[in-house]
Amino acid sequence: xxVVRGMLVVAGMWLVAQGAVRAENEYTFIxxxxxxxxxxxxxxxxxxKGLRLEIYGRNANVSALDLGILxxxxxxxxxxxxxxxxxxxxxxxxxxxxxxxxxxxxGFSGAxxxxxxxxxxxKGIQLGLVNIADDMDGLQIGLWNQINxxxxxxxLPIVNWKF
Numbered sequence: 001x002x003v004v005r006g007m008l009v010v011a012g013m014w015l016v017a018q019g020a021v022r023a024e025n026e027y028t029f030i031x032x033x034x035x036x037x038x039x040x041x042x043x044x045x046x047x048x049k050g051l052r053l054e055i056y057g058r059n060a061n062v063s064a065l066d067l068g069i070l071x072x073x074x075x076x077x078x079x080x081x082x083x084x085x086x087x088x089x090x091x092x093x094x095x096x097x098x099x100x101x102x103x104x105x106x107g108f109s110g111a112x113x114x115x116x117x118x119x120x121x122x123k124g125i126q127l128g129l130v131n132i133a134d135d136m137d138g139l140q141i142g143l144w145n146q147i148n149x150x151x152x153x154x155x156l157p158i159v160n161w162k163f
Contacts, residue, residue: 033057
């Protein structure tokens, strides 16, 4: 009986979430995803403002707590991202925590913490074994720290900076 009751609660929550996502808004407050585009609650072109939980999720713009294994934002990301890998497509900000890899294709303001961090234009701090920024306004701490826009000493061990 407890199993049936639990299944009914989960089914009810799923229906409520489906109703919230299927509204004619361009965004939703929650995303549940296994694999885009078919196995996620909200369409990958929708914005998420609230909470995104996924194995692998992809959305346009995300302003949320982002918890998953592979978190992909094709547009702007703003919030706190925890995953094995975090990808942001446009200028973004917040904190990206990754077990393995953080990528901000354009600009990122805030902090990237992971084994490997990469940003186009980084404003803030990168903490990891390998940190790479095309341009930097901040600090890198790790074994390999690379700021491509520096004329001299663009790769340094332990600490690198450009302000």
